[in-house]
Amino acid sequence: MKVTLRYPKRQVEIAGKRRVKDLLRELDVIPETVLVIRGSELLTSDTVVGEDDEIELRPVISGGGVA
Amino acid sequence: MKCRKCGEGAALELRRHNAAFCSPHFLEFFQKQVREAIRHYRMFPPDTPVLVAVSGGKDSLALWDVLIGDGYETAGLYLDLGIFEYSVESKAKCEAFAASRGQKLIVERVVDAVGAPIPEVQKVTRRPTCSACGLSKRYLMNRAALEHGYRVVATGHNLDDEAATLFGSVLHWQTDALARQSPMLEATHPKLVRRVKPLYRLSERETAAYAFLRGIDYIVEECPFAHGATSLAHKDTLNRMEEASPGAKHNFLFGFLDKARPVFERAQDVRLTECVRCGQVTTGELCAFCKLSDRVRRSTGPGA
Numbered sequence: 001m002k003v004t005l006r007y008p009k010r011q012v013e014i015a016g017k018r019r020v021k022d023l024l025r026e027l028d029v030i031p032e033t034v035l036v037i038r039g040s041e042l043l044t045s046d047t048v049v050g051e052d053d054e055i056e057l058r059p060v061i062s063g064g065g066v067a
Numbered sequence: 068m069k070c071r072k073c074g075e076g077a078a079l080e081l082r083r084h085n086a087a088f089c090s091p092h093f094l095e096f097f098q099k100q101v102r103e104a105i106r107h108y109r110m111f112p113p114d115t116p117v118l119v120a121v122s123g124g125k126d127s128l129a130l131w132d133v134l135i136g137d138g139y140e141t142a143g144l145y146l147d148l149g150i151f152e153y154s155v156e157s158k159a160k161c162e163a164f165a166a167s168r169g170q171k172l173i174v175e176r177v178v179d180a181v182g183a184p185i186p187e188v189q190k191v192t193r194r195p196t197c198s199a200c201g202l203s204k205r206y207l208m209n210r211a212a213l214e215h216g217y218r219v220v221a222t223g224h225n226l227d228d229e230a231a232t233l234f235g236s237v238l239h240w241q242t243d244a245l246a247r248q249s250p251m252l253e254a255t256h257p258k259l260v261r262r263v264k265p266l267y268r269l270s271e272r273e274t275a276a277y278a279f280l281r282g283i284d285y286i287v288e289e290c291p292f293a294h295g296a297t298s299l300a301h302k303d304t305l306n307r308m309e310e311a312s313p314g315a316k317h318n319f320l321f322g323f324l325d326k327a328r329p330v331f332e333r334a335q336d337v338r339l340t341e342c343v344r345c346g347q348v349t350t351g352e353l354c355a356f357c358k359l360s361d362r363v364r365r366s367t368g369p370g371a
Contacts, residue, residue: 006287006288007289030306030307030310031310032270032272032306032309032310033272033306034272035272035275035276035279037279041078042078042079042090042276042279042280044068044077044078044079044080044087045068045080046068047068058275058279058287059287059289060125060271060272060274060275061227061271061299061302061303061306062124062125062126062271062289062290062293063231063289063293063296063298063299063302
């Protein structure tokens with residue numbers, strides 16, 4: 001599967017199918033810090049993603065100045 | 068994973084609530100949390116016009132979306148910080164959002180008020196960029212609200228923002244900051260408007276999910292100056308704690324608001340006055356914004 005990450009924006013190829021929670025652990029991503037997106041849907045941690053999937057891990061953390 | 072309410076496939080798991088929701092029921096949950104925040108702190112009555120400070124990011128646009136949906140009279144306020152392509156893109160997102168919903172968008176430029184855009188301000192003052200930026204935002208939000216006749220400004224601060232700010236204040240025992248931290252800052256002077264944070268009950272991940280599921284086109288890229296910001300380090304620490312112990316951020320913030328903040332608030336006694344230069348509210352003779360502006364103009368003006 002193709003997995004898109006940001007900061008910096010890059011794409012990694014992962015072989016085989018696995019649960020989202022295992023994918024995040026493998027990529028060392030804290031689940032609380034991303035949305036896991038496949039097309040127009042959000043995926044929960046128990047969803048199994050497979051070989052043909054294109055997944056985006058969109059960061060949700062914004063920071064800097066406090067207004 | 069199934070939706071707690073209808074049993075359909077879930078779109079989002081909320082571990083701190085030990086729940087998962089499908090898309091429609093998550094949106095319903097989100098809107099209820101905003102309504103509860105407004106009700107609990109009596110942030111503003113239904114007929115009060117609200118100025119929503121928008122950055123083009125997920126939080127402020129999600130907040131504006133909920134308030135519009137609930138029938139509030141709103142306008143957006145975009146502060147153009149002059150941060151290169153980032154500001155150009157974020158302003159375009161706000162303009163597109165406002166136009167698509169038939170809402171008014173007020174734009175204020177930092178360069179007009181301070182004499183230079185944020186990247187230049189940072190060079191002159193040598194303060195952390197986020198510090199000068201935050202100071203400018205607070206000042207301009209209040210001034211713009213007064214000028215346009217709004218008594219309430221709503222910002223998109225979420226649970227993670229508030230927990231990270233609290234964490235930073237506790238680490239340094241900044242008791243004055245602890246006294247001031249609240250989802251609602253009352254107008255304590257005729258020239259101050261009320262500032263409210265209706266998203267304080269919702270995590271950053273929840274606001275991002277709301278924006279995504281509502282199809283809101285927000286700026287995903289991070290501000291180029293945020294890299295290395297202390298607040299991000301604090302958020303990272305808190306998110307690692309959250310991973311090990313779901314609900315940690317919520318308990319930290321809500322415990323403070325319920326049990327500790329009143330103690331710090333009672334200890335705080337500040338006399339407010341008006342800046343001799345601009346007339347805005349301050350605790351000294353010259354306000355922090357005018358001091359900042361003076362330094363910028365001295366360094367960038369003729370003869371600098």
